[in-house]
Amino acid sequence: MSGTRLSVQLYTVREQLADDVSGTLKRLAEVGFTQVEPFALTDFADRLGPALQENGLSAPTTHQSFVGSSDADLAAVFATASRLGVGTVVDPFVAPERWGARSDVEEVAAQLNAAARVAADHGVRVGYHNHAHELESVLAGTTALEVLAGALDDAVALEVDTYWVAVGRQDPVALLRRLGERVVALHVKDGPVTKDNLDQVAVGRGSMPVRDIVEAAPQALRVVELDDSRGDRFQAVADSFAYLSAQGLA
DSSP states (O other): OTTTTEEEBGGGGHHHHHHOHHHHHHHHHHHTOSBOBOSSHHHHHHHHHHHHHHTTOBOSEEEOOOTTOOHHHHHHHHHHHHHTTOOEEEEOOOOGGGSSSHHHHHHHHHHHHHHHHHHHTTTOEEEEEOOSHHHHOEETTEEHHHHHHHHSOTTEEEEEEHHHHHHTTSOHHHHHHHHGGGEEEEEEOBSSSOSOGGGOBOTTSSSOOHHHHHHHSTTSEEEEOOSOOSSOHHHHHHHHHHHHHHTTOO
């Protein structure tokens, strides 16, 4: 079936989601998606659960900030994820100032490792999602993201945003090959590789080596995302699904 390895980050259609959760998920299901990636899970959970069921969708991954939270707050996040059938809770952003020294990166890793132990009690896994700054920071010849990976317990996964890797002046294909099986999901996005979110376009219409990226991490869920765009983001999502399906990358 086309699209079984595809998901979509709901932040891409955030305005529609704010107005109508179920209706937005219905439109995504009509495009062909069977999986979605929520953001701010604890804010949307009460509306999201019924909407997923109504539209025959699952959410194998989600974005939710949790690094550095108390055990009680972590438990609440992971209990919510478990209730909704989410398998991996991904922290989407740790501030740039925490990636400039090895000791800082190792502290982030320690917090992810601690969160993973709490998550395991709820049958959930944790992960981390990068932006450009984790790749722009190079510590003794190694990107900060790879320093992080080296300090993580096996229970912690990575979701690699391949566009931000390229914006961070690193080769996403080579990085994925080095990170290997720890990568459980990719953010697949396209554009001219700039820091201006409005420059992002439908997958297949920019300069990213999409096929090489997907083939470098064949085990990973492919999550379509646009942070923003000058065009209609929902149409870009549909066009991205069509392109990846036609290219045999879904």
